[in-house]
Amino acid sequence: MSAQLSQKHPTGLYILFFAEMWERFSYYGMRAILLLFLIDKVSGGMAMSAGEGAAIYGIYTASVYLLTLPGGWLADNILGQKKAIWYGGIVIMIGHIILAIPGGAVLFFLGLTTVAVGTGLLKPNISSIVGELYPEGGARRDAAFSIFYMGINLGSFFGIAIVGYLGERVSWHMGFGAAAIGMLLGLIVFRIGAARHLKGLGEVPPAKIATPESTAQSGKNSVLGYGLIAALVIFLIVLQYTGTIDMTTAQGLAQGAGVIIVAISASYFLFILIAGGLTRVEQYRVLVLIILFLAISLFWAGYEQAGTSLQIFAERHTDRMVGGWDVPSSWFQNFQPAFVLIFAPILASLWIYLSSRNMNPSIPVKFAAGLILLGLSFFVMVAASKIAVTGQLTSPLFLTFTYLLNTIGELCVSPVGLSSYTKLAPKRYVSQLMGIWFVGASLGNLIAGLFAGGFDEGNVMQMPALFNQVAIISTAFGLLILVFWKPIKGWMGGIS
Template identity: 85%
Template sequence: MSSQISQKHPKGLYVLFFAEMWERFSYYGMRAILLLFLLDNIKGGMGMSAAEGTAIYGLYTASVYLLTLPGGWLADNILGQKKAIWYGGIIIMLGHIILAIPAGSAIFFLGLSIVAVGTGLLKPNISSIVGELYPEGGARRDAAFSIFYMGINLGSFLGILIVGYLGEKVNWHMGFGAAAVGMLLGLIVFRYGSATHLKGLGDVPPAEEAGEQAAASPSGGNKMLGYGLIALLVVFLVVLQSSGTIDMTTAQGLAQGAGIIIVSISAAYFLFILVAGGLTRVEKYRVGVLIILFLAIALFWAGYEQAGTSLQIFAERHTQRNIGGWEVPSSWFQNFQPTFVLIFAPVLASLWISLSSRNRNPSIPVKFAMGLILLGLSFFVMVAASNIAVQGDLASPFFLTFTYFLHTIGELCVSPVGLSSYTKLAPKRYLSQLMGIWFVGASLGNLIAGIFAGGFDESNILQMPALFNQVAIVTTVFGLILLAFWKPIKSWMGGIH
């Protein structure tokens, strides 16, 4: 099978696959021990309270995705994607090296900030180059993103396994150091692989390409509109702060306000690009589709990321985990997600190509609808499981296993397809910036997941069925709405499949 895949896809895809795998190794590995390190007061951790530690954790994950916006802009206008990836990887590695130094909280937060900046620079641009490998678009590009997505999940699995073990069992800072080594390996792969297999891709900023410069350079009036939108956002945040709606003087307040900030920035950016971006009528309709997909992916991740919150509590407290007298660690249930992705990503990649050859490949909005409906069905499974817990019994582990299976199939209908669709639908001169917006949608979903799960009172199990039922209904209904309107949404795509 591997020889067949290599014949269908350029070798540059595998350069990006392994570079992204090692970057995700460093990211997810460090993230796996970050909160534990912040809360630990025995083995040299920060000794924070749970409220403060989770707020900082949330701010970090949100900022990583939010920084993809300036990272995309730098690539589109100054660096080009290749340089953005290279410099981003170096910055990430330096950040992890700083984290590996046991030198107090100020140095630690410096390292954390540097990792976030580097990730914001690298993350949207490596996905953009995957899209550029397939200028013809179609099912081959969707299949390529599914393969690329396998690299993300393989890196996640290995990072949590190795960095998590070193951090928890040996030394926190050794774990952070292992993340730096992973990023170094990613840089080596990208440096030497791109020189041979990615020639001519991502070298020149899209805004500087022939015929694009005039459209990419907004007029003085458009610039003033952009500055005005930024000023309105600043005023809006000041009003929220002064009215007491948010309190950005504390970590908890910053985390609570992050959702408002992300929604404001995303709405302002979409408004700016539609009004002052110099887009044609077709491009404006395509950006309209990107807005719909942005809302869909934020909602999808809001449910999907319950894996680390409400579903983790359910695994810990309400799931039968004894096998022959040995208790399975509750966190191991989260490994079902990357494992299922690695198993089923090539299956769905082949399915899209097979359906395309018969002109039956589902359109992008249909795939998104399928993903949201599958996510909703998974939470109906959890409603049944939580009804067992309400009776005082432990639920079978197969409930969570089946839930994560449905999560994964839904994820494979949404996430790699969404990555691919953004590269196809985005106006070329705004490609990396809009890839950044895609990851901002993921950030918003993570924040919604945390806020929603914050209402999960683990001491009151009677509310669990209602909580899971809410997620199930909201995601299923949105998926059905997408399914009902897939034809007009598809017509807005201007012939792109």
């Protein structure tokens, strides 16, 4: 199966694979210790409460993905994807260097902001170039994104292991410094490899090669588009002055950010649909992108509990002793990338095999399966939390099986979704809509942080109900997509 997965792919895919691997090493490594650093009261951390730390964590991870929207716009209209990736990587590295300097809260938050800005530039555009390598689309592009996704998770695995260990057992800031080294290696790989194997890709901003027809139609509707933007600004001002958005606490700031993300996403989709100069077929495809956006937001809200509620559960309610050694709690997050590395080649080969026999499940069916598997994984955590409320430490097998189910669900959703957005998005908006895809991750991360903030440190009795909530909502939405998969597939206009 692995041979079938890797054959006949261009060298450029593997350049992007390793560049993304090192970028994700830096991101996931730092993310693995971020919440622990924020709530640490003993070893030089920020000494926040679990609720406040989880809210800050959610705001940061949400900002990382929210900024992919302006990052995609800059690539589509000014820089092109290659320059956006290069400059974004440099900014990320600088951000991690700032985090490695012990200098108090102001310097720390400056470093977080810098990393978020750089990731917003890099993240959507490297995925867009992967799509450009496969203009024919189809199962081969899906397989390529599965290979690319293995690079993401290989970087994640080593980042969590190395940065997590250094941060928890040596020094928080040494862990942040290791993340900077990872990004430097990613920049070197991209600079050397892109010159030889990515010529002609991502160099000219797509907006500059739009068709005359699309430009004319877009111009006619530009006034309406600007009206939508103005309405969004007014809406946000009203929310602020009426007290709906409360910026006085970390939790309030996170809740306000959620309202802003939803408003921005809805406004942007409306702008593209109404003022984007789309054909009827393109409009229906964008409607499918909206459905996938809602699904991925809900999926990440559950999946990203790995860095929040599941991290807290691993730290406080899981037996981590192995032969007298206390395993770092952050290492439990490594089950996700490890399972991706094991199962991604299997599922990618399965999609190709089924496609060759006209049996490949449609995109909405794969999304439904991913959400249902995520829901089942949290039913496992409901059982684990019922043991934890009795005061006992739970077996690590509960978290292991939870991560197994939600990782297989992830492989049905995330690489398929990445590929789908490159297929369904109108060419001149591909990086911007790829940014919207990551805004879905932004919303999911924010919800994950708010959910973990609901963990009352003095009331473990609430855990089963909280995990049950995630399980029921994820499963129900997955079943809803499964019921309506045929009309959704029809809106895709022949793309599979």
